Amino acid sequence: xxxxxxxxxxxxxxxxxxxxxxxxxxxxxxxxxxxxxxxxxxxxxxxxxxxxxxxxxxxxxxxxxxxxxxxxxxxxxxxxxxxxxxxxxxxxxxxxxxxxxxxxxxxxxxxxxxxxxxxxxxxxxxxxxxxxxxxxxxxxxxxxxxxxxxxxxxxxxxxxxxxxxxxxxxxxxxxxxxxxxxx
Numbered sequence: 537x538x539x540x541x542x543x544x545x546x547x548x549x550x551x552x553x554x555x556x557x558x559x560x561x562x563x564x565x566x567x568x569x570x571x572x573x574x575x576x577x578x579x580x581x582x583x584x585x586x587x588x589x590x591x592x593x594x595x596x597x598x599x600x601x602x603x604x605x606x607x608x609x610x611x612x613x614x615x616x617x618x619x620x621x622x623x624x625x626x627x628x629x630x631x632x633x634x635x636x637x638x639x640x641x642x643x644x645x646x647x648x649x650x651x652x653x654x655x656x657x658x659x660x661x662x663x664x665x666x667x668x669x670x671x672x673x674x675x676x677x678x679x680x681x682x683x684x685x686x687x688x689x690x691x692x693x694x695x696x697x698x699x700x701x702x703x704x705x706x707x708x709x710x711x712x713x714x715x716x717x718x719x
Contacts, residue, residue, distance in 0.1 A: 637667035638680030641687025648694040657698060660691030
């Protein structure tokens, strides 16, 4: 049975000649130190795989381009701007807000005129006073003084009409009871 790789126990004649030659660097070495690897033993170089192209002539002046030449782009953490630019600090402040109590005061006072005569007007007056206190203590951060005043005025007028209406109602009832007692 033969060797699966096709090798035999016999040496090739080239291998025999190499074994019989002197060590590397001797006068009969296959590649003397003066000869670079890749050069055959005869000394003639192998043919070049690609043809040699002629060298272009060197110009003494750099070429002039019709557009400006910019320095190459640099990026990364080491790139520093050439001119120091002061960073702009922007402080965002919220503008003054309208008091929710003032809005509630106006709404309740209007409802006191429309349908909820006693409750709406009373709540409008209470919310109006709370709103004025909030606006006074806010140092300009909360607005709505006009809304609170409108809610207060409408609430007080509606309360005054409500009290006047109740007085007239009770006087009418008392008058009816007195007239009924006289008969």
